[in-house]
Each structure stands twice: as C-alpha cells, then as structure tokens.
Amino acid sequence: MITKRIIACLDCHAGRVVKGVQFVDIIDAGDPAALAARHAREGADEIVLLDITATHEGRQTLLDTVRRTARELFVPFCVGGGIRTADDAAQVFEAGADKVSVNSAALADPTLIDAIGRSFGAQAVVVAIDARRDPQAADPVRDAQVFVQGGRRPAGRCVVEWAREAEDRGAGEILLTSMNSDGMRTGFDCELTAAVSEAVGIPVIASGGAGTVAHFVDVFGRGKADAALAASIFHFGVSSARDLKLQLSTAGVSVRLPC
C-alpha cells in the first residue's frame, strides 16, 4: 500500500538552515547537510531544501550545500529557490538533487516547467505554490491567490487554476504552502489542500502550519494530501519523523514503518 510521506523541509539562507514565521523573523537552525542526514536517519521520507533568499551571488553557495547534503543522503532530495532556467536546474541535478522545485520563475515563464520536464522527466519537477487566502473573498478557497518572490508579491493567478496548468505542462508534484498558516503551528489549510488535490491528478504536498500530530492526520484525511512537509516541528527536537509516523500509524494513517 502506498504510504503518506513525511517530508522534512530545510529553509536555507547563505548555506545555513533558518526558520521564519509567516516568511519573516528568520532564526538560525543549523547546518543543512547535518540536519538532512539526521532527518533521514530519524525516518523522514524525503528532504526538501529551499534556498529562501536565493541571489545570483548565492548560487555557488547553494550548489556547494546541495553537493554536501546529497553526498550521504539515500532518500529523495528536492531543491528549490532561485531556479530560473533549465540550466539552473541542470546544475542542481548535477550537484545531487533528484527533483527541483520551481516557483516565481515558473509563473514568469510557465514553459520552464515543460523545459525541465523534457530534459529530466516529470518526476523531477515540483511546482511550488505559495498561496494566500483572503477571508473577505467571496469564495476564499476558489479565490485563493498565488504569491511570488518569497510571498512578497501577488502573481495575479488563482491557486487551483495555476496548479492545473502546472500539471498540464508536465509537473510531477505540487508543493502547496499556505502563507496564512506558515510557521503558526495551528494546522494545515485542509480546505485549500483538498481543493487543489481534487483538481489535479498528480501528488500534492501540503505545507505550512504543522504543529501537532493531529494536524497531519487532518491534512492526510480531510485535506487529501499525498505528503506533508514540516520544518519547525522537527528542528528543535519537538519530535522526529519516526515519532510522528508512529503516532500517525496508531491514528490509522499508512506510513513507512519501520524506518
């Protein structure tokens, strides 16, 4: 039976793992290679490394970080942040990533999704969507908006419609982050996750808001997520992926155990 994936996310800035609350107030949380290895050892099904403040000067730092992190990592490894061209993606793959996640650049030029998929296969392309809902909107879920540049600017696209286009262009997975929930530890946005998951035929990874085991049970059930991403819940020893999965298993969620 296919299991629900628990993905450990490392937000990186200048070669260090950091964690923000609602995309700001960044604090240092350690070395990416060491943390990735620890998460994999402690049962994470996959590692995502997001370069949250990718700049041109930072590219080499990122590639070095990816190379160092990938060296002893034998679970799927996805890298995102600042990937603007198929060439950028090729460098990240060469450094040891199995998948790349594209966000702002894919919105600016959606053919980037096609281009990376053609060269590296759809399974290697994750389209990351930063979503913000306006509680005042007529239909807060259907009207949820895509934001770009680390959540700083609206892209003028509806989340569900953009997810569909990404799939049509050959994305292998959608990584959906709720900006309203990010870093709050108050639970995933299950309604929005379910809306996206039902709209596309590819796996959806839910992100933003993990705080308790019940939040994961909820997003795998009501939220129809295929995988869930967690960062802050792990970094400070709150829990390990294994602890989380043991508790999820008890709650009836199918997960990879032993791990």
Added chain:
Amino acid sequence: MVVYAELILHFSLHLSFERAAPMRVTVIDYKAGNLTSVLKTLRHLGAEPIVTDGDLALVESAERIVLPGVGHFAATERLDATGLTSAIRAAIARGVPFLGICVGMQWLYAGSSEAPSQPGLEHFADSCARFSESQEKVPHVGWNSLEIRASSRLLAGVEPGEHVYFTHSYKAPVTADTAAVTHYIEPFAAAVERGNVMGVQFHPEKSSATGLKILGNFLKWEGAE
C-alpha cells in the same frame, strides 16, 4: 591539524583501494535524466562506476552493467542509435550481471505504451503499460511495500513490509519472472529477475537502507546459477 588528518584519511583510503580493487560497474548513460544519485550510491557501496554513453568497448569489457533511467521510454531510442542495445544484448548472453532501474527495467520488456514505436530489449516478452484509469493519482509517487517471491536473490534479506521509493506512470505486468509485486491501482512487477538479468521499478538509490541492501545484493551476486 584538520588538513593533516584528512591527508592521513586520504592515504589510508588509497591503500585500502590498492589492497582490494573496487568492483567496476558499467553505468549506461542514455541522456534520460540524472545519473548523479545512482553513481553516488554505487560509490558509497564501494563500487567504481564507469559511465558510458556509447563507448561499446566499456560494455564489452563490463563486469556488471546498470541501466538507470528516469523520464520517458522514448529516450531508450538512443541505446539503439549508439549500438548499445546490441552490445548489452551480447553482454547479457555472456552472463554479465545486469540491473535495470525504473525505465531501465521497463526497457527489458518488449516495449511500452508510453512510446509504442520504440521497441525494448524483449528479454521479457510482455509489454509495459500505463496504470489503469482510476480515482488514484498517476504517477505513483512515494514509498510502497514489496511482496517478495522467496527465490529472489536480488531481494534477499529484505523483510516483508519493507518500503521502497517509486515514481512512475508505466509498469510491467506480473508474470513468472516477477521477483516482487507491489500494489497500486493494480498489482504490478516491482522487480523482475531471470538468470543474470534483473530489474527494479523502484529506485534503490533513493530507498534508504532497504535500497542499499538491494543494490548491495546486485554487487555481491557472483553469477548465474
């Protein structure tokens, strides 16, 4: 001080390689996706991967062959165009242990509905097809379990219920040569094995300790029985 320690480490690694030559594995590059993970994992297991995208001599002298693969079945056309198909066929006939991964496994069959005009090696008679239409998502992405046939050498030591990582939309049917079955939408061949020819639909290089054990079995395997 650190530099000195690294020099000693480097020197001792060098000596250990001189004592026992690492196992050479010819890895076929047909420009379908990314080889880095497979190469890294083979090196981690003590093997020395040698990559070829068309040097037939490297296939002719191969001790072991790995055909990785992510992406589209149509990419295997390059194996025909470069003469690698014939060279691999001859190597398999000589008894060289062969492992196909993902599309590399599917290529061992007669073909795939993903690229109907592109023939496979036809080492196994059946063809690969897309998962049937259902409520479930395609591609099948994630960790799934294996039902292992007792006779499998490739999967020796893998316990029931151990999980491996899959990412694919096409799959091979369950037949007498199937070494492990996985269930997603329908039962399909997660691994195939006959004589010196083996294939895995999942990615052992991404399947944690279970995957390392399986690749290790392939590297340790002495030859056809």
